[in-house]
Amino acid sequence: MYLSTLAELALGSRLKALSDQFYAAADEVYRACGASIESRWFPVLRYLWGNGPGTVGEVAAAIGQTHSAVSQLVDKLDAAGMVRRERDPQDGRRSVLVLTDQARKALGALGPIWQAIRRGVSASLGEDGGRLLAALAACEEALKERPIVPAILAEHAALLAQPLEIVPYEPALAGDFYRLNVQWLERYFGVEDIDRQMLGDPERYVLAPGGALLFARMGGQAIGTCALLQEAPGVYELSKMCVDDSYQGLGVGRKLLDAAIAEFHRRGGRELFLESNSKLRTALRMYEQVGFELQPGVRPGSHYQRSDVYMVYRAPAERLAG
Incomplete structure (x- = not known):
């Protein structure tokens, strides 16, 4: 595969390609099982389902996406009847995201599908799947401790010097x-x-x-x-x-x-x-x-x-x- 020859230079591109592949697989599984959900909705819906109402900022911080990306996704979920914005009863100046009854019903039927996804990924990737999850967790922690942009710019300055x-x-x-x-x-x-x-x-x-x-x-x-x-x-x-x-x-x-x-x-x-x-x-x-x-x-x-x-x-x- 060409991108693998570029090593660190193509890290984002390779992760994007893998992400698209996993998204497409999940969507195909949902369709085959008659589930009314899209894979890209999953992080927001699953967070609200497990943690209750939350602001866009809280959801974005929890799932590691930008405020803008989550806000745009919420617009789609609102249009699909899965999420609605309500005034926070404890702070009327802000709004929170709340799952609709339609979303709760759809999510409540997904347990067997999610279990099948876990098992299917494990069967497909084998031990590499476990190592990939561990590597992703380690990568996420490393980026919190050592942000990548300053590191790259420091190396660039050192190179030019x-x-x-x-x-x-x-x-x-x-x-x-x-x-x-x-x-x-x-x-x-x-x-x-x-x-x-x-x-x-x-x-x-x-x-x-x-x-x-x-x-x-x-x-x-x-x-x-x-x-x-x-x-x-x-x-x-x-x-x-x-x-x-x-x-x-x-x-x-x-x-x-x-x-x-x-x-x-x-x-x-x-x-x-x-x-x-x-x-x-x-x-x-x-x-x-x-x-x-x-x-x-x-x-x-x-x-x-x-x-x-x-x-x-x-x-x-x-x-x-x-």
């Missing part, structure tokens, strides 16, 4: 060169044989022929990389540029690109080119901003099946002279 550094290759980074590139290639295209060869042994296929490898690092973790491949004396290809998905939007790619161009100049390079794909529009705009110019057609003798863009770098002074 970490310095970004561009560092050259060292043997300990070989695995990161492979990991980052495979992650990027599998997301957009697929890994070709030439990729596997280079990624598996960068010292042999990048460094030994006179190229260079650069890495972007934050908090000691490699989050991006790129390579300068020397095709001939003074002729370099910008290649294997990628940034970890989790760090997109921090300007990492641009800093890597600037560092690669600076390394090209430091080496006295006379030609720098790259091959890319037309669907990578954001990356192509970035290349154009630093001086890469689109060439007609693909590069003669291109090694990559995915390449349909060929660009050549011209330094600012060259562009002005031109």
